Structure formats: structure tokens, C-alpha cells
Amino acid sequence: MTVRLTLVCAPAAAERDVRFGEVPLDARALRQAGEVAALLPRASLRYSAPSDRCESTVRAFQWDVVTVEPALRDMDMGRWAGRTLGEVAEREGDGLAAWMSDPEAVPHGGESVSQVCDRVAVWLDGLPADAGRVLAVADQSVVRATVVSALGVPRALFWRIDVPPLAAVHLTGRNGRWNLRMGALSAVPDWEES
Structure with missing residues (x-):
């Protein structure tokens, strides 16, 4: 079967x-999430990262059943957590440059890009083959x-992928092979046609 994620x-x-790390959502962000909820397709499985930001989004979506998945947690920013990009650039410019150019770099003492990619790949490949949507x-x-x-793709491309707030990424997968399907939430793919 094909998994449609x-x-x-x-x-x-x-x-x-x-700012690196957890930043609580404000009323505007929650309102935007609520507006997007109607555009989401039905699904047999729903997951959320364990951050307050993601759990608040799930509540705005009014999902009644959701699995909080630790593998989907945000990158561990180590000692940079809570600091702004400007503060880190000013105090640890060389470390920031290394982190942005080397997927193995961990100048902040948290997680590298490669570690996040490994963790997410294990979750992605572990989705049940009969999961459906x-x-x-x-x-x-x-x-x-x-x-x-x-x-x-090479992990060095991680920073070349722009992901705006409330963006949707559509993937279809079978037997360890994934395809990317582009489209805004206003154009959620009709999976029945594939």
C-alpha cells in the first residue's frame, strides 16, 4: 500500500x-492555524511533535485523536536555545557559520542537522505500510x-529548503521510496486520483 503523508x-x-527553540504562539498564529484546519485532508493517523507550538496547532486544528511523536521533536539547540539569531551570530559567529555549512557540526552542544535527518528518516520509514493517509x-x-x-538528497541542502509557517509538504511512499508532491493547503492533492 501507499502511505500518503x-x-x-x-x-x-x-x-x-x-529565536532558537520554543517560542509560544500568539493569538494571530493560532487564528491562522484555525483557518487552515478546514483545508486539511482526512487521515487515518495524526501525529504531532511534542513542542507546545505543535500541540497548540493541533488544538487549533481541533483534532480529537493525535499521537504525540517524540521523533518529530524540533532540533535540540543546546546552549543557543532562547537566543536570537543575531545574538548567536555576534557571540559565536564561527560556530554559526560551521553549523550552517556542515551537517555534522554541533557547535551549540545540541543536535546536528545530520542527527535530525537520521531521527526523522527512522520515523518516516517506520510508518506502517497500511497507514493510508x-x-x-x-x-x-x-x-x-x-x-x-x-x-x-545531500544533507548540505537542508538550509536551502524554505519552509514557511503553515506550509504543507505532501509525500507518497511505498517500499522505502518517497515522492514529493507540491501544493499549498488550499490545493491539497486528491489522493484518490493517484
Whole structure:
């Protein structure tokens, strides 16, 4: 059977400075998530990353049954958690440059890009073959890692994948082979036609 996965990136708070780690959603982000809920396809399995941001998104979607999946947790930012990109660039510019260019680098003491890709690949390949339609809400790093892992592209491309808030990634998979299907949530693919 074919697994049909729609992975939705959690919304972002309106905070101006990009901050590493957990940033709670504001009312605007929750309202946007609620507006997107009607565009999501039905699914036999629903997953959420364990972050407050993803769990708040699930509540805004009004999902009644969801599995909180630890493998979908956001990248561990180590000592950079809670700091802005500007602060890290100012204090640890060389470390930031290494992290952005080398998928194995861990200058912050957290997880490398490769470690996140490995973790997500294990989850992706472990989805039951008879799962049918699957929906998952995850943070931006996990959506990127899913695309990298599903397509088998070099991990150095991780940072070249732009994932805006509430973006949807559609994947179809069978026997360890995944295909990417592009489309906005307003154009959720009609899986019955494939």
C-alpha cells in the first residue's frame, strides 16, 4: 500500500527576531492555524511533535485523536536555545557559520542537522505500510529533515529548503521510496486520483 503523508509546519509567532527553540504562539498564529484546519485532508493517523507550538496547532486544528511523536521533536539547540539569531551570530559567529555549512557540526552542544535527518528518516520509514493517509504537525527543522530524508538528497541542502509557517509538504511512499508532491493547503492533492 501507499502511505500518503501531509506534513504541516507549525505557525510562527509574530516575534520580529528569529529565536532558537520554543517560542509560544500568539493569538494571530493560532487564528491562522484555525483557518487552515478546514483545508486539511482526512487521515487515518495524526501525529504531532511534542513542542507546545505543535500541540497548540493541533488544538487549533481541533483534532480529537493525535499521537504525540517524540521523533518529530524540533532540533535540540543546546546552549543557543532562547537566543536570537543575531545574538548567536555576534557571540559565536564561527560556530554559526560551521553549523550552517556542515551537517555534522554541533557547535551549540545540541543536535546536528545530520542527527535530525537520521531521527526523522527512522520515523518516516517506520510508518506502517497500511497507514493510508497520515497528517503530522512539526516544526520547521523537522519538515526540512523530512524532505531531505524522503528524497535522499545531500544533507548540505537542508538550509536551502524554505519552509514557511503553515506550509504543507505532501509525500507518497511505498517500499522505502518517497515522492514529493507540491501544493499549498488550499490545493491539497486528491489522493484518490493517484
